[in-house]
Amino acid sequence: MSYSMNAHAARLEDGIVRGVALEGNVPWGALERSRYEQTAVIELGVVPGGYGWVFPKHDHANLGVGGWGAEGPRLRMHLGRLARAHGVDPDALTDVKGHRLPMRRLGAAARSGRVLLVGDAAGLVDPLSGDGIYEAFTSAKLAAEAILADATESYEGRLAAALDHHAAASWAAKRAMDRSAGACFWAARSPGVFPVVAGLLCGDVSHPNEARGVARPPLRLLARLAS
Known part of the structure; x- marks a missing residue:
């Protein structure tokens, strides 16, 4: 299906x-x-x-x-x-x-009674990259754990804790990209920004706010575009 x-x-x-x-x-x-x-x-x-x-x-x-x-x-x-x-x-x-x-909106439901949606069924494609493999595996693991523990009501909270922080950054970046791809391209090429972007994609950086030094001004611009 x-x-x-x-x-x-x-x-x-x-x-x-x-x-x-x-x-x-x-x-x-x-x-x-x-x-x-x-x-x-x-x-x-x-x-x-x-x-x-x-x-x-x-x-x-x-x-x-x-x-x-x-x-x-x-x-x-x-x-x-x-x-x-x-x-x-x-x-x-x-x-x-x-x-x-x-692509799942932040806060959207992924559970109805004892039905737990995972992967594409839950809309867990990353809104910025269009990828969804990590989200699919993560949601499947969390759903299996909730089922085995007979605690399906815990699934959505654990799913949000695992994925929503990154998803929020991806939705913000997508909004900024839609509003000015040129500004996003300039920001991505600014000193210090690419390691932050790579860290977000790899999961080593949980949010752009963790950027320091010369990367902060262009990332602030992107934040304004996304607001």
């Missing part, structure tokens, strides 16, 4: 915002391998509510675009433009797949 069917059946879908993504692959012969093999390319400010990407894989590259759910009818156009910008014929893309990205 898809996440939407599970959330709908549990009457918990109102707290989920949906994004969309479209991706495809090209062999290295269609893309300059030496330029992209060790570089992840991220394109900002083009797809509302998201970004475009070129990710190197073992024997191919993955090209994709993602954004707000309203961009669904335009995703193929966005993907074609991205491909052409990198010298790839859009018709050369293979294994083209679309995805729906469920």
Whole structure:
């Protein structure tokens, strides 16, 4: 069953915002391998509510675009433009797949009685990156522990404690990105900021407020954009 069917059946879908993504692959012969093999390319400010990407894989590259759910009818156009910008014929893309990205609003319910939603069913895709593997494993672990302890009522509180701090920062960054991708790009390139961003993605930094020194002014700008 898809996440939407599970959330709908549990009457918990109102707290989920949906994004969309479209991706495809090209062999290295269609893309300059030496330029992209060790570089992840991220394109900002083009797809509302998201970004475009070129990710190197073992024997191919993955090209994709993602954004707000309203961009669904335009995703193929966005993907074609991205491909052409990198010298790839859009018709050369293979294994083209679309995805729906469920993103949980802070405070949205993930439990109804003895029904506990995890992963995509709970809308645990990160709103900034579009990834959700860590959230899926974390929520599954917490749900299993709550069930084994016969304490399903504890699940939502433990889920919030584990994920909401990071999710709040991701939602704030997403708002800032939507309002000014240029300012976000400038801030990300400012001295000291990238280690903070990397720390957030790796879980070593729990919140941008932990930044110190030269990283604080550009992060304050992002905070104002997100407010």
